[in-house]
Amino acid sequence: MGDRPAKARGEARASDGNGPREQAGGFRRVAIGTTWVWLLVFALVPNLLVVAVSLLERGEHEFVHLVLSTDSYVRLLDPLYAGVFWSSFRLAAIATLVCLLIAYPFALALARAPLRWRPALLALVVIPFWTSSLVRTYALVILIKTEGLLNAVLLGAGFVDEPLEILYTELAVLIGFVYTELPFMVLPLYAAMEKLDWRLVEAARDLGAGAWSVLWRVLVPLTLPGIIAGAMLVFLPALGMFYVADVLGGAKELLIGNLIRDQFLSARDWPFGAAASVVVTLLMAALIGVYALSQRRLDAKGAP
Amino acid sequence: MIRVVSRTYQGLVYLLLYLPIAVLIAFSFNDSRSSLTWRGFTTDWYAKLIEDGDLLAAAGNSAIVALLAATCATVVGTLTALALYRYRFRGKPLAEGLVFVLIMAPEIVMGISLLILFVALGIGLGFTTVLLAHVTFCLPFVTVTVLARLNGFDRHLVEAAQDLGASELQTVARVILPMAAPALAAGWLLSFTLSLDDVIITTFVAGPDYELLPLKLYSMVRRGVTPEINALSTVLFVLTLVVAGLAQRLLQRQ
Numbered sequence: 001m002g003d004r005p006a007k008a009r010g011e012a013r014a015s016d017g018n019g020p021r022e023q024a025g026g027f028r029r030v031a032i033g034t035t036w037v038w039l040l041v042f043a044l045v046p047n048l049l050v051v052a053v054s055l056l057e058r059g060e061h062e063f064v065h066l067v068l069s070t071d072s073y074v075r076l077l078d079p080l081y082a083g084v085f086w087s088s089f090r091l092a093a094i095a096t097l098v099c100l101l102i103a104y105p106f107a108l109a110l111a112r113a114p115l116r117w118r119p120a121l122l123a124l125v126v127i128p129f130w131t132s133s134l135v136r137t138y139a140l141v142i143l144i145k146t147e148g149l150l151n152a153v154l155l156g157a158g159f160v161d162e163p164l165e166i167l168y169t170e171l172a173v174l175i176g177f178v179y180t181e182l183p184f185m186v187l188p189l190y191a192a193m194e195k196l197d198w199r200l201v202e203a204a205r206d207l208g209a210g211a212w213s214v215l216w217r218v219l220v221p222l223t224l225p226g227i228i229a230g231a232m233l234v235f236l237p238a239l240g241m242f243y244v245a246d247v248l249g250g251a252k253e254l255l256i257g258n259l260i261r262d263q264f265l266s267a268r269d270w271p272f273g274a275a276a277s278v279v280v281t282l283l284m285a286a287l288i289g290v291y292a293l294s295q296r297r298l299d300a301k302g303a304p
Numbered sequence: 305m306i307r308v309v310s311r312t313y314q315g316l317v318y319l320l321l322y323l324p325i326a327v328l329i330a331f332s333f334n335d336s337r338s339s340l341t342w343r344g345f346t347t348d349w350y351a352k353l354i355e356d357g358d359l360l361a362a363a364g365n366s367a368i369v370a371l372l373a374a375t376c377a378t379v380v381g382t383l384t385a386l387a388l389y390r391y392r393f394r395g396k397p398l399a400e401g402l403v404f405v406l407i408m409a410p411e412i413v414m415g416i417s418l419l420i421l422f423v424a425l426g427i428g429l430g431f432t433t434v435l436l437a438h439v440t441f442c443l444p445f446v447t448v449t450v451l452a453r454l455n456g457f458d459r460h461l462v463e464a465a466q467d468l469g470a471s472e473l474q475t476v477a478r479v480i481l482p483m484a485a486p487a488l489a490a491g492w493l494l495s496f497t498l499s500l501d502d503v504i505i506t507t508f509v510a511g512p513d514y515e516l517l518p519l520k521l522y523s524m525v526r527r528g529v530t531p532e533i534n535a536l537s538t539v540l541f542v543l544t545l546v547v548a549g550l551a552q553r554l555l556q557r558q
Contacts, residue, residue, distance in 0.1 A: 027472045031387040036395075038380050039402040042440040046417035047405070053420055063423065106317045109310040121314075123552065128321055130494070130548035132501040134518060135537040138525045139324035142331065145529065149327055152340055182321065240412035243503055247525055257412050257504075264416050264508060274420070277413050284410065 047281075054274035063270045072275035081259070085279070088256040091170065092238035095177035099185040099234050100227065102178070107189035107226075108219075111196070125186050133180040137247050140179055144172060168250030176244040181237065185230040192226025225298060228291045236284055256280060325541065332534035349535035359520060359536070366500055366517035369431070373438035374495035378488055380439065381446025381495075385484075386476065388447070389454045406444040414441060415508035422509060429511025437509045438499045445498065446491035449555070453487035454480070486554045493551035497544045 054072055059065040075081060113121055128136060143150050144166045151163040166172050196219075204218045220227070242257035249255075256276060263273025332350070336343035353359060387393070388400060406414070418440065422433045465479045481488070503518045510516055521540070524533050 025472075027476055028387075028391055031383045032391060032393050034380055035384040035387040035399055038384070038440070038443065039399055039406075042418070042421070042436065043402040043406050046414075046421040047409075049420045049424060050413070050417045102317060105310070105313060109314045112310075113314075119556070124318060124321070126552065127545060127548070128325075130497055131325075131541050131544045132503075132518065132521075132537075134501070134503050134522060134525065135328075135541055136324065138521075138529075138533065138537055139328040141525075142328055142529055142534070143324050147340060149340070179320075179324070182317075236408075236410050240410040240504065242412070243522060243525075260412055260416060261507065264419060270420070273416060277416055280410060281413055284408065288408065 050274045050277055050281075053270050054278045056271050058269050058271050063268065069271070072269075072271040075272060076275055076279065081276075084254050084259050085256060087254075088239055091174060091177070091255065092235050095174055095181065095238050096185075096231050096234045098174070098178050099182050100231065103182060103185040103189055103230065104227075107186050107193055110186070110190050111193035122190070125183050125190075128180075129183040129187065133241070134243055134247075136180050137176050137244050140172075140176055141167065141247060144175065167248065170249065172248040173245050173255075176248040177234075177238045177241070180241070180244065181234045184233040184237070188229035188233065189223065189226045192223040192229075196222055225291075225295055228294055232287050232291060236287070239280055239283075328534050329538045329541070332531060332538045334531065337531060349531040350539075352532050353535050353539070356532075358515065359517075362515040362517050362520040365431070365515060369434055369438060369516065370496050370499040373435055373442055373499040374492045376435070376439045377442035377446050377495045378492045381443045381491060382450050382481075382484070382488055384443065384447045385450035385454060386480065389451060390480075403444050403447055406440065407448070411441070411502075411504040415505040418505065419508040429509060430514045433509045433511070434506060434514065434516065437505050438502065441502070441505055442495035442498050445494050446488075449491045449494070450484050450487045453484050457483055490551040490554040493547050493554070497547050497551075500540070501544060 053064055055068055055070065057065040057067045057069045057071065076085070110118070110121055110125075142148055144164075145151075146163050146165055146167060148167075150166075151160075154160045155163060166175070200222065201214055201218055204214050209217070239255070240257040240260075242255065242261045245255045245258050260273045260276050260280075263269045263276070267273075333345050333347065334342055335346040335348070384399075384403065388396070388403075393399075409417075415437075418433070418437045419429075422429060422436075427433055461483070462475060462479055465475045470478065501518055503522050506516055506519055507522075510519060517540070521533070521536060524530070524536070
C-alpha cells in the first residue's frame with residue numbers, strides 16, 4: 001500500500017525525464033496508440049455491442065432488427081429461462097462449495113509442507129491449470145461411464161450390485177465442474193495461506209482456543225480474500241463451460257452457457273442470448289464488487 | 305497423527321487430480337477398443353491419428369494460429385505493459401480497467417462479444433477472426449506477466465540509461481526489454497498453450513468451415529469414447545505440459 005505514492009513519483013520522473021529529449025515521443029505514441037486501439041476495438045466496443053444487441057429486436061433476415069426493445073429481458077423472467085438461471089447458479093454454487101471444502105484443508109497442508117517440497121507439490125497443482133479442461137472433462141467420461149473403470153472396480157469389490165448410472169446426470173456435471181476447477185480454488189487459497197502469519201494461530205492456541213475456534217475465528221477471517229478469489233474463479237467459469245454440461249450431462253442439463261451458445265449458434269436469437277450474457281456479466285461485476293469491498297475492509301483492519 | 309492424516313489427505317487429492325488423466329493416457333496405448341480391459345501395448349491409435357487427413361489439417365491450422373496469436377499477443381501485450389509501466393496518459397485508469405475486463409470476463413461473454421463485433425464489421429468468420437480473438441484473450445496474460453516483471457526491477461537502471469543520454473527507444477530496446485525478456489518468453493509460451501486449448505471462444509468465432517484442433521476434439525468427444533480420442537488427448541496434454549512447464553521455469557528463475 002505504502003508504495004503507491006512512490007510509484008506515482010517514479011512515473012512522473014520517467015515521463016519528466018524524457019520531456020527535454022522529445023524524440024521520446026515516437027515510441028511513446030506507438031505504445032500508447034497500440035494499447036488504445038486494441039483495448040477499445042476488442043474489449044470496450046464488443047462489450048458495448050452486446051448491451052446494444054440485447055436491447056434490439058430479433059431480425060427476420062439479419063441477426064438483429066434495429067428497433068429498441070426490452071423483450072429479451074422480459075423473456076428471461078419466463079419460468080423456463082428463470083429456471084435455467086436458477087439451476088445454473090445452484091450447480092455452480094454447489095461446485096464452488098465442494099471445491100472449497102476439498103481445497104481448504106489441502107491448501108493448508110500445502111502451505112505447511114516442508115519448504116523444499118513445496119515447488120514440486122505446487123507444480124502438480126498448476127499442471128492441470130494449464131492443460132485443456134476439455135481433455136480433463138473427457139478423462140472423467142472414461143472413468144464414470146456405466147461400463148467404465150469406476151463401476152468395474154465397485155462391482156468387482158462388491159460395493160454395488162448394479163453399475164452406477166452417473167454419466168448424463170446432474171451429478172456428473174457437478175463432478176466435472178469440481179474436477180476441472182479444483183486447481184483454481186487451491187491456488188488463491190494457497191497464496192493467502194502462504195502469506196499468513198502463523199504466529200497468530202499459535203497465539204490463539206496458547207490463549208486456549210480449540211481447533212474449531214482457531215479455524216473459524218483466526219484462519220477463515222485471515223484467508224477470506226483467498227476464499228473469495230477462489231470462489232470467483234470457480235463460480236464464474238462454471239456458468240459458461242457449456243462443454244462440461246454437453247459431454248458429462250448429455251445435453252440434458254441446460255445451463256446458461258449452453259443457452260447463450262444455442263441462441264448464437266443455432267436458435268439465431270442474438271438479442272436474447274446477449275441479454276442473458278449481460279445478466280451474467282452484471283452478476284460477475286457484483287461479485288467483483290463484493291471481493292473488492294472485502295479486500296478493502298480487510299486492509300483497513302490489518303492497517304496498523 | 306495430524307501429520308499422517310494431512311499427508312494422506314493430500315495424497316488422495318493428488319490421486320483424484322491425476323487418476324483420470326493417467327487412465328486416459330494408459331488406454332491410449334491399449335490394444336483394444338474397449339476402455340475396460342488391458343489387451344497389451346500398442347501405438348496403433350497414434351498411427352491412426354497421423355493417417356486422419358482432416359485431423360492433420362485441423363492440427364496444422366491450430367499450430368499456425370497458436371504461433372501467430374502468441375507472437376502478436378506478445379508484441380501487443382508487451383507494448384501495453386510498457387505503456388502502463390512507463391507513461392502517464394489520459395484515460396490510463398480506463399485502459400487498466402479494460403485489461404482487467406479481458407482477464408475477468410467469462411469466456412462465453414468474450415466469445416459472443418467478439419462474434420458480434422466481427423459480424424458488425426463485416427469480417428467473414430475464419431482464420432482472421434480466430435487469430436484476432438486469440439490475440440485478444442492471450443494479451444492480458446502477457447501484459448500482466450511482463451508488468452509484474454517490470455515492477456520487480458530497479459527503476460534507477462532506466463534513469464541511469466537516460467541520464468547517460470539514451471533515447472527512449474534505446475532505453476526500451478537496450479535496458480527494459482532485455483530485463484523483461486524472461487517474462488516475454490513465458491508470456492509467449494502461455495499464450496501458445498491458451499490458443500491451442502481454447503474451445504469456448506473459438507466455437508463462436510471460427511465459423512462453420514474453419515477446422516481447429518480443439519473444436520475437432522470437441523466434436524469427437526461428443527460422439528463417445530474411442531482410443532483415438534485418448535491418443536489425441538494424450539498428445540495435447542503432453543504438448544501443453546512441456547510448453548507450460550518451460551514457461552513456469554522461465555518465470556521461477558526471475
